[in-house]
Amino acid sequence: MERVIPVFEIIIAMIIYSVILILLGYMGYKVTSKRRVVDARGWLLEYFLGGRELTWLILMYTAVATIYSAGTFIGAPGLAYGGGYVWPFTVSFQHYSAFLMFFLAGIRYAILGKKLGWVSYLDFFRDRYESRIVHIFGALGILIFITAYIAPQFVAGARLFEAITGLPYWQMLLLFLLIVLIYTWIGGFRAVVYTDLFQGILMTIGAVIIWAAIIAIPGGFSQINETLLKTDPKLVTVTWATLPTAILGIFVFGLPTVALPHGMVRCMAYKSSKDMIMAAIISAFIVTLFSNSFQLWGAFTRAVVPGLKVADHAIPTLIATTLPGWVAGIMLVAPIAAMMSTVDSMLLVVATTAVKDMYITYVNPEASLERVKRITVIVSIIISIVVVFVAFYPPPYLEYLVMYALGGLNAVFWWPFIGGLYWKRANKYGAMASMVFGLPFYIVTDRFLRPYFLMLHAAIPTFFIVGIVYIVATLLTPKPPMSIIRKFWGK
């Protein structure tokens, strides 16, 4: 098939898109600064959590855009390209992830957050466990792993863009970095949420358009499937060999992701339980649409554009090949949008931890409004410098940090979060034990122990064994203080 990359249209689309993002960032700034704020705590609430005002549509899109990143739109379809339909199957276990996140955190998390004045993800852990070790361990986890995770996303996006469009890598990288850093820091949580809404709507429309384009491919689906069958019959089915792949989705894309900081903070930022429930319901529909679409397309592309050297190019190539010029230009921005919408939330999470969890908690608890604002500016500059530096001069061990970032944080946070929220017996020793054990266990399992676990993805044994450690360590140690129980279960 003739592959004519509409470079001019893509450049125009990128420019328009960037301008819109900056404007939305400015809008976030204006709305935030209009809110009357009397002290540092009030300002933190507005800047880092948007004042707990999210309504259902914006709540839904920000949760979905934040949780699902380039992995869903580029990486996993790339796996489908290589491995066939088993990947859409396993990735489908993420359809209800946002739904599950909303309900597992639930109204309880939001009620407690409002009552106890939480702004940061770690505030829950601080108040539930009242342990310096738990708090600092969590903070370090966030500061190290999430910061490490951010820069490579930009790098991957810029590389992808260059591979597909020929546009120069350094310039694209700098452009993406500048746009996201500018709108995120200027507008805070609201900027992130407004841009998520914009990007989410864009992707929803795009998904429909791309389906239309695919259905219009000459030969249609039967041609595609015949080609796949001929290429390799294993592509169109699940075999005993690919069974571990078929089920890893439950524990890699489904269950654990619900406790990640950048997603979870949204669960204390909404206006009412009705908004939460609506957002949860609609998210299931939207994610089913997105996820199924992109994964299936990845599998199809193996027949439409065989012989791609880099599987990650599957979706962008499909878009460039099957959509007319202008539409392709706009849609190629979509994976970049997915990446940005995850990374901007991560930037805020890192900043929240640095400012609130570290500075205010341990350095200057009585900090004034002006001081907190100034510290936030300094912190955002430092984070920006680190991210830009890491993007252009990645340290050699970076890929390990990234590889273990999300799985490692899952291993650290999932049980202490769910256990702390619902189990009265949960205490700080259980949290400490499972956190300190979970992270190294995940890494060691991934590198050395998988053969002992039937070659399952490390996330699977980690989930169960860390759970056992959490429960056992809790039961072997004293009950938590009554004051905590009263705080978390009382009126």
Next chain:
Amino acid sequence: MNEEAFEEDERYKEATKQAKIAFMFWGFWVLVTLIIGLSMTLTRPLGQVNFILGFPDWVFYSLIVWQIVSLFIMLIVIKMFFKEVPI
């Protein structure tokens, strides 16, 4: 040890109930997806695949039909069992 009873916030009962139901629904959905997908693939010899509307049949029934059906089950469950709770 200070074991005085205290009044629990009743809103938490509804919240916890919702969490339980959501989790059970999720588990049920995962199970059915697995059953549909795996029973129609692992039991068949390689190369024997039927296609429905352009998708392998197991993909069609698990990722499309069951997904859509589960979405409606979700709607019904929420409509019937979930209440609004003031935050």
